[in-house]
Amino acid sequence: MIHKTKLRNPLYLITISAFFAIILAILLYGTLKLEEDVESKIIKISTSDVLKIAANNAQYITSFLDKDKSYIEQIKSDKKLQEKIDNALKILLTKNVKYAYIVYKDKNGTFRFISDGSSPQEKAMIGQKFDVTSPLWKDLYKTKKPVIIHHEFLKELFITYLYPFCQNKEVEMILAIDFSIGKIEDVNTIISTMKTTIIATIVIIFLFLTVLAIQTFRFIVARNSAFLDKLTNVYNRNYLQEIENFINLDNYALAALDIDHFKRFNDTYGHEVGDRILKEIAQIILKNCRKEEDIVIRYGGEEFVILVKSKRDERKTSIDTCKRIHSSIQSHQFYISDTEYVNITVSMGVNLTPGQSRTFSDAFKLADIALYNAKNKGRNSIEIYEDGSKARQSGHLSISEINAALEEDRVICYFQPIVHSKTNTVSHYEALLRIVDYDGKIITPDKILPAIKGTFILRNITKRVLKICYKTLKDNPDIQITVNINPQDIINDTIIDRLQMYAKKRDIAQRIGLEIVESEDLIRLQHADKNLLKLKKMGYKIFIDDFGTGYSNFIYLAQIKTDFIKIDGNIIKNILNDKLSLAIVKSIVNFAKEANIKVVAEHVSNEEIYQIIKSLGIEYAQGYHFSAPRESIERLEF
């Protein structure tokens, strides 16, 4: 699919070529016109002197003649006069004036020579007939004015200048001067050189433009091909990189689509079937999108990004498009052989307001979060990301705000002590994530984590918290810290590498407890249990956080050999009034004793609760009864 608004139509090259062709035609016409103008100008300049001399010469010849007698008869009858006039005509002959002679018209209208300044070989005899080639010769007898005749067909002559000898107001004879072709050849050489230079320049420019147009066309074709995914024929990630800085996200809704369990299909039926599925899914997406307006991109292996064009107040259209794509894929039969087919489902995350994000990348992360949620809810569904304004209303931070906090070093940790109930001394400090906003207000994790759940920003936050803890431990060699990490962090190589690096430092791993929220993810994620055991080997203590309310799996606890379990605060705070809560706590404590796991009670808010905790044999307690979370480590004694 070619998105015409972005990839230009090659027709524009034809327009440019036509434009330049017109320019070149105008230039050529100008050149020809220039040639004519220059020619007439040069002729005028080069002949004007001669014409003046010729006119003077005619006056001079007239001075020999008696005005009262016929000029022709005078010359015919006087040999000396003939010689005198011939000599006067000879003066006019130059390199460019080939002939100078005088003719008259007899009673039959035939022109005859009366005098000739030419050399003896070419000299015409008196009375010799002279066939003229232009009617202007005869016209001169009427106009009685000098005339210039341009010769088109005579090989050696260029122009002839005719000057009338008048007697009694009638033309008696004509002085004729023939300019040789030599003059025009000189002029033509200059003009021809000019013309050749101009035409050569035009030809070179034209060829250059042609080559440029061809190369541009080839470049566009090559670029278009570089932007297309060869397998699915939709745009690839290169195209996304090309447009992401220019696209107006206000005009689009952004959807991330992931094929459910695609890896399983690939592993079961082979890559050939996998590729066919990808192709068919791409075709279904394209079929349900508007060709000219929507943009479909294969983002990764089995992930597609769809930019559905829609106005801000027409978001329903985008959702309808996504629903159409989702249901079309769901109902499609993907044939894995001639007879067998499989059904495939997809999960989609939709960001309806990508324009509110700073960059395409930020907008995509929100769609990705929604996609993550869709997958978490059991796949085969469409999740819409809650827009930024709603998030702000509830005091939640957006991804861009969290990113900014990371960049501007506004991510900090508060520390809350965990007290050993037998000795009444601080055993550990729990490091708690905080962000300081621009007003200096402290933002707590419940306002931070929803936006970044499942994104790499959460990884960055974990890394930052670990770094703060590492520094705090170095500054306070006699304390131990527990830090909250996400199940996803356990399988993340960069987090594991960082923890491995800290473990190499003396007495660091032994002083860090890793608090992991108990959830299905922890069990589901591959290598999570192996990594936990690996971390334990490095010296880290494992704490299962919020135990008792979520997904409580006692067998798994035994498998991962957890060191501590932290009973959820919601159970502890009800322990005074709710028998069931008390029973749960007792049960957990009994199990922990059997399994040799230490127990921490959270949310211990008063002395009464603390006393019950102690009476139940819970060794560790944490809560406002001892101290609220504080920005720095405080040495407390109880």
Added chain:
Amino acid sequence: MRFALFIFLLHSFIFADQYTFLLDEYDKEMELEAKILSQIAKDGIKTPITLFIPDITKSEKKVYGKFFSISKNCKDANLIFVNKNYEHNFAMCEGYFFTNNYKKLIADERFFGALFWSKSRPNIIFIKKRLKAQKITLPENYNRYIEELQ
């Protein structure tokens, strides 16, 4: 290399007129003369014409050969076109004599006419008396070329 070849070809095309020496010699003037002479012969002599040109050149043979049957000697020819300036002995020749020289025309009564270049312009002259003597009748449109020279 491509660019050099392109420049060479461009130069060759632009200055093509510099290479006309590679073509056969061709004389437009000669062809015009041959055409006019052929027309005069057809209009005046009427019988099939066999042309003799003294010391005929290769190019003359080629050009005049298009309009006439060319004879190697003047005895077999009925039209002799004298277009060289030097003198020839035509004592044994019978036929109609034509020249390209005005002075020869005036000087030698055998010539009934001439086609010559005067001031770079083609001129044709027939002498009335000689036409009559040689029993050559030209159509009326030739009258402007017929002179009553003695």
